[in-house]
Amino acid sequence: MIRLYAFARHPGPALPDVPGLVEVPFDGLAALCGPAAEDDREATPEALWRHEEVVEALMRDRDVLPARFGTRVADEADAVRAGTAQAEGLHAALAHVSGAVELSLRVRAREPAECPEALERRLAPLARDAVTSPPGDEGEVLRAAYLVERVRVGEFQAQVARLQADHGDLALLLTGPWPPYSFTGARA
Amino acid sequence: MTTTVANREVALVDLVDRLLGGGVVIAGDITLSVADVDLVYVSLRALISSVATAEEEGVLPRMGSAL
Numbered sequence: 001m002i003r004l005y006a007f008a009r010h011p012g013p014a015l016p017d018v019p020g021l022v023e024v025p026f027d028g029l030a031a032l033c034g035p036a037a038e039d040d041r042e043a044t045p046e047a048l049w050r051h052e053e054v055v056e057a058l059m060r061d062r063d064v065l066p067a068r069f070g071t072r073v074a075d076e077a078d079a080v081r082a083g084t085a086q087a088e089g090l091h092a093a094l095a096h097v098s099g100a101v102e103l104s105l106r107v108r109a110r111e112p113a114e115c116p117e118a119l120e121r122r123l124a125p126l127a128r129d130a131v132t133s134p135p136g137d138e139g140e141v142l143r144a145a146y147l148v149e150r151v152r153v154g155e156f157q158a159q160v161a162r163l164q165a166d167h168g169d170l171a172l173l174l175t176g177p178w179p180p181y182s183f184t185g186a187r188a
Numbered sequence: 189m190t191t192t193v194a195n196r197e198v199a200l201v202d203l204v205d206r207l208l209g210g211g212v213v214i215a216g217d218i219t220l221s222v223a224d225v226d227l228v229y230v231s232l233r234a235l236i237s238s239v240a241t242a243e244e245e246g247v248l249p250r251m252g253s254a255l
Contacts, residue, residue: 007212045200048207069207071214082214090212104202136201175199181210 001036004071005055006064006179007083007090008032016057024076027087029094031079032058036072043069059179063098065090066179093185100128100149101177103156107142108171115142116170119163126156131182141170145182153177 005021010030015021020035034054048069055066073079083090105123107115119142124130129147136143148156157174164172 004214043204043208045196045203048203049196052203052207066206066211068211068213071211073214085215086212093212102206104199104206106201133205173198175202178202178206181206184210184212 001072002033003036004067005032006066008062008064013061024079026080031083055179065184066181097180100147102180103146103176105144106173108139109141147183
């Protein structure tokens with residue numbers, strides 16, 4: 001078994017120095033794979049971070065569509081089959097995320113409240129795309145992922161800082177850049 | 189501003205959401221055990237509470253930027 005990290009365009013730049021990392025090409029794309037390991041089956045924080053570090057290393061110099069953690073295939077031929085089955089969608093998703101990365105925003109309030117419209121209004125223009133999710137708990141008023149051009153990340157970060165300054169009653173938590181997990185166009 | 193360890197704890201919720209709930213899905217090949225995922229969420233709940241009660245919360249750029 002081998003583990004699938006991500007899909008990317010092929011040909012692409014040289015791979016980062018990760019032991020066992022291979023590029024399996026098909027149809028102008030490549031499946032980026034590595035050795036399967038026991039920790040594929042256990043979603044511990046350590047296993048998740050180790051996996052994530054590889055995907056982020058790939059993301060440094062190419063556009064990637066990250067695979068869901070724990071994705072395994074029998075062998076490279078199987079990786080090609082899996083990728084080929086959704087090649088059209090992968091090409092479209094790569095075009096959508098081209099030159100962009102994902103930023104995560106969570107907004108907390110001491111009292112449950114409607115998220116101030118101002119937040120979303122002041123951030124949406126800085127992003128190519130955005131998805132919101134149901135809040136994780138009562139104290140959370142917004143959970144959103146933004147697809148932001150790499151060169152605009154600093155601008156986005158500065159805007160979030162300004163919003164935090166303007167809203168002392170809220171806590172804004174911004175993390176990233178992430179590979180575009182929320183913008184792969186995949187359906188579970 | 190904060191240490192790498194603290195940044196990683198704060199970002200863990202986002203990491204789990206993405207790696208376990210997002211990303212490209214290929215037909216029928218996730219062999220992750222559900223019990224293991226539940227364990228991660230149990231420990232996350234405690235983390236979320238501790239983050240929520242902190243007085244100082246603001247923008248926390250993640251360490252190790254991929255840019």
